[in-house]
Amino acid sequence: MINIAVCDDRPEDRESIKKYIAGYFDSNPHNYKTSEFEKGEDLLAEYIDEYRFFDIIFMDIFMSGENGIQTSKKIRQYCQRVKIIFMSTSREFALESYDVFAYGYLLKPLEHEKLKVLLDNYIKEVEANEKSLAIYTRGNIHNIRYADIVYLESKNTVVIIHTADKEKYKIYDKLDNMELRLENRRFLRCHQSYIINMDYVISVDKEFKTKTDERVLIRKRSLREIKEKYHKYIIDKMEW
Structure with missing residues (x-):
């Protein structure tokens, strides 16, 4: 089971990513589950209170409260292996994303081909890890x-x-x-x-x-x- 979190304060953006993920896994043999969060603080609480981990996090950068980079730095205190894919309307935090070992940095509106490449690479890693x-x-x-x-x-x-x-x-x-x-x-x-x-x-x-x-x-x-x-x-x- 691949556990995926989508953290974005815009409901329409969360829904768009969830639809794409569903379409991607329709033609992929791996099982998955998607959870959505409106704020970084809510996602962080899953690690602190529920002790729940994800395999991939789609993280918006500009959100109310803590931004995506700040939230990710705290998540890294609990988990190093999660793949964090940042989403933003600006490249402003692209270099800073290296500090939390970002798996990807996508500009909005998201290009489906770039999303596919990232997910394809992750699936290859999952399969390689089984070797x-x-x-x-x-x-x-x-x-x-x-x-x-x-x-x-x-x-x-x-x-x-x-x-x-x-x-x-x-x-x-x-x-x-x-x-x-x-x-x-x-x-x-x-x-x-x-x-x-x-x-x-x-x-x-x-x-x-x-x-x-x-x-x-x-x-x-x-x-x-x-x-x-x-x-x-x-x-x-x-x-x-």
Whole structure:
């Protein structure tokens, strides 16, 4: 079940988005549920009082009370994984939306094709998250979901797979082989000894910093190229 929230103070805009979502999922095998909210405070209360989470939030920016950016910053205190798609009549908050890891920023009136691209990308991620990496270690077979892998590290003849729950899986293999097996756009070979899952990156300078508060090295001679690849990945996900 994909839980979707539509937060907009204009009833006609909420209804328009709900109709489009219904039409989209008519030709999509995934189940979904849509909830609507008139104010950001009402949506936030679902996280605080009901402890309810959503997979996607369509968030209007200009609303009475707190605006969409302010509400989203508070939501991020409770949930990092929710995809927040901002909607606005202005690009004024486009750059600021990066601060809350926006999944998209759409201008009103909404273009259905851009909505479709965002939903298509999300469905691809859902299906990709269901994929897993099968490894054999210590006499056991483990299936590690792509979505749970933060980064891979090579040490001599061993590859260490670091996961979001801080587990480490060690296998005897080459990182080159693992790179071929993990043929998925979220994974980036950023160093001779590292492959990073870009979905876990929160900042990049001379190295990547992850949501798990770890640091992954970037190949110095390719620093600019790798940073450009990361930024392109983020921009492609945003689908302005």
